[in-house]
Structure formats: structure tokens, C-alpha cells
Amino acid sequence: MNKFYSMQVEPENGTKVRESFKFVLEEKRDVWQNNREERSEQSEPSCCLSVSNISYTVSERVGPWWDLPSYRKRWTRQILSDVSFHVDSGQIMGILGNSGSGKTTLLDAISGRIRNSGTLLGEIFVNGMKLKREEYQDCFSYVLQSDNLLSYLTVEETLTYTAQLALRKHSAKTIKKKVSQVMAELSLGHVAHSVIGGRVFPGISGGERRRVSIASQLLQDPRVVLLDEPTTGLDSMTANQIVVLLAELARRNRIVIVTIHQPRSELFRVFSRIAIMSRGELVFCGQPEEMVDFFSQCGYECPEYCNPFDIYVDFTSVDTRSSEREAATFSRMQEITSAYQKSSIYQSMLEKVQQSLQRADKPAIPFKSKESPSGATKLEVLLRRTARNLSRDRMGVLMRLSQNLIYGLFVAFFVMHLDNDVTKGAVQDRIGIIYQSIGASPYTGMLNAVALFPALRAISDQESQDGLYSKWQMFLAYIFHILPFSILSVFIFTSFLYWTVGMHPDSLRFLCFSAVVLVPHITGELLTVVLLGVVQDPNMVNTGVALLNIAGIMVGSGFLRSTQQMPVVFQWLSYLTFQKYSCELLIVTEFHGLNFTCNISKPLPGACIITQGSQIIDEGYPGALSRYTLDFVLLYSFLPALLLLGMISFKIRDRLVRH
Ligand SMILES: Nc1ncnc2c1ncn2[C@@H]1O[C@H](COP(=O)(O)OP(=O)(O)OP(=O)(O)O)[C@@H](O)[C@H]1O
Ligand SMILES: [Mg+2]
Structure with a gap:
């Protein structure tokens, strides 16, 4: 059955709430539909990523250095707690959450970039096989929140040099082909010969810079791409284009995981999975249509014409403006989290993880293309x-x-x-x-x-x-x-x-x-x-x-x-x-x-x-x-x-x- 959500909810007061998300663009809906259809047409073996019970704690000083008694004391702070989810290739997962909820830390943990400063627990499985810590970086590509690019190089040069560093054993012709292919995939052809630009002189636009950063990562053919806030700082139309583009990248047999702030509601169905984080916990992770049902069942409806992303993040966030509010919102968040962990959505996710672990014919772990150079x-x-x-x-x-x-x-x-x-x-x-x-x-x-x-x-x-x-x-x-x-x-x-x-x-x-x-x-x-x-x-x-x-x-x-x-x-x-x-x-x-x-007229001693x-x-x-x-x-x-x-x-x- 097609489970696309069509919201016809009878609220308690009897007035009929109309479809909240009717402004979802049909073409965006198609992206998601195509995801499902095209996945079955893919010839390459599919890939799956299971993140199991990732926890991260750090030891912090209680007070500032000028308050010696408290500075000497330490406390253990839980940044991530028991985060688990499962994603298949062809899917794009959006991670939402208020500031400080642990989104970036989660991506850091998955990509193997957590510093030695804390204790990281949990396991990551790709195609049902456990990854060693040192293999995380070889398997996942990570696009950081800020673009670090050389201002005076053109887009094509930037990608060519990255390709030369990443794929050195390949011939110049192969590298050129790869660069052209990646530029085409990210619609960068029209700016191939434009300079990146910097603070003091103009170059390509912010959205194009983001796409160059993503393209640099795709040169190594990663099957799992992680992106931290790829839309921050972009206008909402460009931000939407980036997310739709990422959904298309996922459709080509990749797993795309993206943290995102305030996406527009029309992107609701573009994501195959939506995860919400709060205080380091995964409060919810499921399909968009499951999400609406789930929150409705918990008694938290998304009002008409409201952006579901904003509403559900608000429901799950902890408000620290006063201790009363904090206690109330924290208990609401705990209530939603425990409802999620008891839900069939969570159970089916755990089953998928088990299935992938027990599969007899596990495909090999898809590492990024990497040739050891001199x-x-x-x-x-x-x-x-x-x-x-x-x-x-x-x-x-x-x-x-x-x-x-x-x-x-x-x-x-x-x-x-x-x-x-x-x-x-x-x-x-x-x-x-x-x-x-x-x-x-x-x-x-x-x-x-x-x-x-x-x-x-x-x-x-x-x-x-x-x-x-x-x-x-x-x-x-x-x-x-x-x-x-x-x-x-x-x-x-x-x-x-x-x-x-x-x-x-x-x-x-x-x-x-x-x-x-x-x-x-x-x-x-x-x-x-x-x-x-x-x-x-x-x-x-x-x-x-x-x-x-x-x-x-x-x-x-x-x-x-x-x-x-x-x-x-x-x-x-x-x-x-x-x-x-x-x-x-x-x-x-x-x-x-x-x-x-x-030469001195009156010599001094x-x-x-x-x-x-x-x-x-x-x-x-x-x-x-x-x-x-x-x-x-x-x-x-x-x-x-x-x-x-x-x-x-x-x-x-x-x-x-x-x-
Ligand atoms: N190594 C660390 N030591 C101490 N605190 C840390 C460490 N790493 C992360 N944190 C804290 O963990 C919390 C989560 O940080 P994180 O950057 O993951 O949040 P976020 O959800 O990405 O926020 P934003 O939306 O603002 O980017 C923050 O309060 C941050 O200060
Ligand atoms: Mg962040």
C-alpha cells in the first residue's frame, strides 16, 4: 500500500483540519517516488548502514579556571546516548534537532572524527559487517559545514587537484573524465571555469561553493556521504535545490545523511528518513509519513499550514529558559523518546539491523576509491x-x-x-x-x-x-x-x-x-x-x-x-x-x-x-x-x-x- 501521508485528521474540536502539507511540490514528491522505483533498477549491489548504540561522553571541568574549587572538579557529560538507526542505499536521511542537540557530534562519531577527549562507545555496521574504528574514514565521506576551498582556483581546477590527490594512479584522461562526470552530476558545468572567489573578490555563489565541496567528496565514489548543515547560510530556494540534489545523489545507490536546520516544509517528502535529536538522544527516526502518524498518536498534531519540521523539533526540544520549563519540556521529550522506542517503527528498524547482520551473502564493505601514492x-x-x-x-x-x-x-x-x-x-x-x-x-x-x-x-x-x-x-x-x-x-x-x-x-x-x-x-x-x-x-x-x-x-x-x-x-x-x-x-x-x-678640526680624546x-x-x-x-x-x-x-x-x- 502506498503509505504517502494524506492528512485528514479529525481534531478534538470537530473542525476538519485540512491537509497541512498540501503545498508539497509534486515534483519533490516525485523525487522520493523515483527513489523507490529506481532502487530496484540498480545493478550495483545495494549497501546498508547500521549505527548501533553510539554513545559519547566527555569529562568536563565544573567551573571556569578563575573559580578554582569548581575548576578542580570534573563531571561526565553525555553528548550522545545510545543512538541507533538503519539506512539503506538509495535513501537520504535528514537529522533535525535544535542547536546543541548533538547532530554534528553524531556525524563526527560516524565518520571517525571524534577527538580522543571523550569515550566513544557503540558499533557501526556496513552491509552487516562491523567496521573497525580506523576504517570509518575510508568508508564515509564527510562534507563539513564550512567550505574550505582555495579562492583563486577555478571549479574545474579545484576538483582536478583533489582528484589528483585522491586518485593518483589514474591517468590524466581518467581524472579529467571523472571530474567532468562529477561536475555534471552536481550541475557545475556552467561554472567549470569560474574562480571560487573569496572575501575580497567575487566568485561563484554560496550554493555553488557548497556543491563544489560535495563534488570534491564524490570524486572518491563514496557509498555513504555525510553532510553537516549543507544548507546553512543559503537562501531558502538554494537550500531546497541542494537538498533535492542530495536526494538525487542518494537515488544513485548511495546513502546520504544530512544534518539540517529549518528545512522548508516542501522538503518533507524529499527525505526518505527523518531523525530528530534532542539532548544527544534520537527522539524519533522514521519515514516522513510515519513521523506524522507517530506524533499524532503521541498527541502532538502538526497544526494546519505549519512547517512539520519546526513543529516536531519544537515538541522534542528542551527549553532551558527557566527550570520549570526545562523540567516540563524535558519530561515531554523523554515521553516521546520512550514512545518511539516502544513503537513498531523502532522495532522494525532493529529487525532490519538484525537481518543485515545475519545475512548469509553479505556484500563487501564499499570503501572509497583510494590509491596509495608516494x-x-x-x-x-x-x-x-x-x-x-x-x-x-x-x-x-x-x-x-x-x-x-x-x-x-x-x-x-x-x-x-x-x-x-x-x-x-x-x-x-x-x-x-x-x-x-x-x-x-x-x-x-x-x-x-x-x-x-x-x-x-x-x-x-x-x-x-x-x-x-x-x-x-x-x-x-x-x-x-x-x-x-x-x-x-x-x-x-x-x-x-x-x-x-x-x-x-x-x-x-x-x-x-x-x-x-x-x-x-x-x-x-x-x-x-x-x-x-x-x-x-x-x-x-x-x-x-x-x-x-x-x-x-x-x-x-x-x-x-x-x-x-x-x-x-x-x-x-x-x-x-x-x-x-x-x-x-x-x-x-x-x-x-x-x-x-x-676629519675633525678640534680632536676630542x-x-x-x-x-x-x-x-x-x-x-x-x-x-x-x-x-x-x-x-x-x-x-x-x-x-x-x-x-x-x-x-x-x-x-x-x-x-x-x-x-
Ligand atoms: N569534545 C567535546 N567536549 C565537550 N563538549 C562537547 C564536545 N563535543 C561536543 N560537545 C557539546 O555537545 C553538544 C552538541 O554539540 P553539537 O555540535 O553536536 O550540536 P549540534 O546539534 O550540531 O548543534 P548546532 O545545530 O548548533 O550545530 C554541544 O553542547 C557541544 O558543546
Ligand atoms: Mg552542528
Whole structure:
């Protein structure tokens, strides 16, 4: 019997309530009908997902840190409690619930993205076979609530790079075909060559961005797709189109599970299953028509012309505005939950789970397409992708190339021309330029990293969870792709400053000067990215790197206080700073072999005591000349050391951040 609900309910007061959902579009109804018809035509073996008694608890501190007695105490908070449901391929399940009811946590639990911070219990079966925890990610695709896409790539490029990361063993032709197929499936053909866009420049629409995110997941042919709030932030028409599209995706032999806020009532029949969550419990899960019957039997009718989604979520939500309301709404929610668990809908769901577990001919678990690539190939694709994205960012490239030059202009304008006369600042001006070159160049690197890396970090957090690559590979790709820009930018800066102010006129010394200044600049950026691996807030990283740089130049340069005069502990610490080696190198590069003049009409005692650059070296940096090569080696060893530290930092991030 066709169980499509046709509401002709006789209410208690006798007035006939008309069909509440008569504005359900016929075409949407067709989607659901077609679901059922086409499922039987599918040639591929069908797939089923059973979620059994998923519970998740976390241990939380009772009070805030400033209230020590309560902060010391902990309580166990139940986020999910005994959630069970069963979905077959071809079906789309919508999970509703008020904010904080546990929808996202449930998807996180199913997709294997729950952090180690709590206790996760329960089992997940696909085709009647129990999945191991580490297999969750390989089986399910997860589209997060926010779109993490590179702004300057086109839709086709975005999908092609993802396909290259996901399906590396395939030929370029196969990847192109796959991308075209997925774009067609998600109606993205018309924007294939449009850029994604970002906050500062327009690109494709919000709905199209959502579809690109979904398309990226479909490249790996997942049989189970989970989507967290795919319609949030979209206008209601676009939101509807997305849900109808998802229903069509489900119809092609997939399972689609989607959390959703306030869907329009016309989507009521588009969903094959509707689940309602409240306080971490599954209050109801069943077909739309079963849902109306169930709530009616519980005594909670959906009034005429009201959106059933809103009404049923309201009935099951706990209102915490006052303790009386909380007690009343909580007991109503418990009453509905227990009615559901006693209902035939729940029993038939449990039977389906049992049937799938006891099936003799269980189809294999449908894992996503995944070819194990070489680390070098992944790195190469990531490098190409980030470089292409940055190369199209005109302001970004201009900023990178010009920031050091502009800063060089300030210094050159201030110093104008170096003199050889000690009474005209021959020594002080040179030391000032060295101090500025070493002290300021880490800041430009730091600013670049803070501006550009967090967006890439968000993408790598997501894609590493999708199993495309490891977070440290994105870190390496970022560092490698900035190298040419850094070298060029520093070279432009040093070429201008060195020759304009008239430093030691020797090409080899100029090259050494440039090679030394390059390291603080890259170190500033590297150190920032390393810290961004373990510290989420870029502002904190900014402050941290700035303070480290200030401390480094104080302890390492020997300009503020002569190294020999510093307490031994600082002398030892200075060996850990790149500023020590770079300042020593620049002092030797500039002062070695330099002779000063001293033209003063009324000589003051000691005014002309410095006559040669080597005196500066011997006084402030004894033995620096003989350590020149060693200093270079030690200075450059900071780069591989920081690369290693970065890889460790992003390995730690794997544990800290699940997505
Ligand atoms: N690891 C955790 N530690 C502590 N609390 C957590 C943790 N994970 C989730 N929660 C809490 O569990 C509750 C459910 O969160 P969840 O994000 O799943 O809700 P939601 O239904 O998706 O809400 P929304 O509709 O606003 O997205 C929230 O109160 C959240 O603070
Ligand atoms: Mg959520």
C-alpha cells in the first residue's frame, strides 16, 4: 500500500483540519517516488548502514579556571546516548534537532572524527559487517559545514587537484573524465571555469561553493556521504535545490545523511528518513509519513499550514529558559523518546539491523576509491596547487615582493649615504643598517605567514581527515612554494639598500650580505608556520614570534650589550639564536678590510680611536673572521632544523585537531 501521508485528521474540536502539507511540490514528491522505483533498477549491489548504540561522553571541568574549587572538579557529560538507526542505499536521511542537540557530534562519531577527549562507545555496521574504528574514514565521506576551498582556483581546477590527490594512479584522461562526470552530476558545468572567489573578490555563489565541496567528496565514489548543515547560510530556494540534489545523489545507490536546520516544509517528502535529536538522544527516526502518524498518536498534531519540521523539533526540544520549563519540556521529550522506542517503527528498524547482520551473502564493505601514492607525488600536487593559487593573487604576490623593498626604502631614505669618516657615523650607521636588516626581516616573513597560511591550514585539516595527505605535507608545500618569492623579495631589498647607501663595494660581499639576510626572513615565516601547527590563534603566534625575535636580537646580536659582558647563561643562549650568526657574519662582511678616516678640526680624546673595521670585529666579535664559514653553516642549519620542527608540529596537530 502506498503509505504517502494524506492528512485528514479529525481534531478534538470537530473542525476538519485540512491537509497541512498540501503545498508539497509534486515534483519533490516525485523525487522520493523515483527513489523507490529506481532502487530496484540498480545493478550495483545495494549497501546498508547500521549505527548501533553510539554513545559519547566527555569529562568536563565544573567551573571556569578563575573559580578554582569548581575548576578542580570534573563531571561526565553525555553528548550522545545510545543512538541507533538503519539506512539503506538509495535513501537520504535528514537529522533535525535544535542547536546543541548533538547532530554534528553524531556525524563526527560516524565518520571517525571524534577527538580522543571523550569515550566513544557503540558499533557501526556496513552491509552487516562491523567496521573497525580506523576504517570509518575510508568508508564515509564527510562534507563539513564550512567550505574550505582555495579562492583563486577555478571549479574545474579545484576538483582536478583533489582528484589528483585522491586518485593518483589514474591517468590524466581518467581524472579529467571523472571530474567532468562529477561536475555534471552536481550541475557545475556552467561554472567549470569560474574562480571560487573569496572575501575580497567575487566568485561563484554560496550554493555553488557548497556543491563544489560535495563534488570534491564524490570524486572518491563514496557509498555513504555525510553532510553537516549543507544548507546553512543559503537562501531558502538554494537550500531546497541542494537538498533535492542530495536526494538525487542518494537515488544513485548511495546513502546520504544530512544534518539540517529549518528545512522548508516542501522538503518533507524529499527525505526518505527523518531523525530528530534532542539532548544527544534520537527522539524519533522514521519515514516522513510515519513521523506524522507517530506524533499524532503521541498527541502532538502538526497544526494546519505549519512547517512539520519546526513543529516536531519544537515538541522534542528542551527549553532551558527557566527550570520549570526545562523540567516540563524535558519530561515531554523523554515521553516521546520512550514512545518511539516502544513503537513498531523502532522495532522494525532493529529487525532490519538484525537481518543485515545475519545475512548469509553479505556484500563487501564499499570503501572509497583510494590509491596509495608516494609522498613525493602528493607533495608535488600540493606544491603545484598552492603555487597556482598564490600566483593568481596579484595583491599577495605584490605584497610579498615589495614589502622588503619598501622597508629598504625607509632605511635608505633615513641613512642616505654611508661615510668612511668615523665622526660622521661610519661605524654607527653601518651597525644600524645591519641591526635593521637582521632585526626587521623576520617580521615581514611572519606577516606573510599569518596572512596566508591559516586558510591553507584549514584546508589541510579537512583534506588530511579525508585521507588525501598528511598535514605536514601541506606545511612542506607551503614552505617550498614561498622560497622563490622569499629569495626574490630579499634580493630586491638587498640590491636596492646595499648599493644605494654605499656598503662595501664588492660583489661577493653583496652576495654574502643577501644570503645572510635571506635566512632571518625565511626563519620568521618558517617559525610562524611551525607555531601555527600547534597554536590555533594566529594573533597569539604573531605575538609569540615577535617576542622571540626581540629576545633573539637582544641576546644574539651583541648590539644592545656586548656578548662578552653578558651573564654566562645569556652567552650560552645566544648560540641558540640565528641573530648571533647572522650579525657576526654581516659585521665581518661589512667591516673586514675597511679603513676609516677621522676629519675633525678640534680632536676630542678617543674620537679617532677606531681607524680600521677589524677593530670592530676584534672588540665585539673576537674570532668572528675565522668562524665565517662555520657561522654560515650554523646559520643555514636553522632552516632544516625548523623544517623538522614543523613536521613534528604538524604531526602533533594531527592529534590536536580532528577537523
Ligand atoms: N569534545 C567535546 N567536549 C565537550 N563538549 C562537547 C564536545 N563535543 C561536543 N560537545 C557539546 O555537545 C553538544 C552538541 O554539540 P553539537 O555540535 O553536536 O550540536 P549540534 O546539534 O550540531 O548543534 P548546532 O545545530 O548548533 O550545530 C554541544 O553542547 C557541544 O558543546
Ligand atoms: Mg552542528
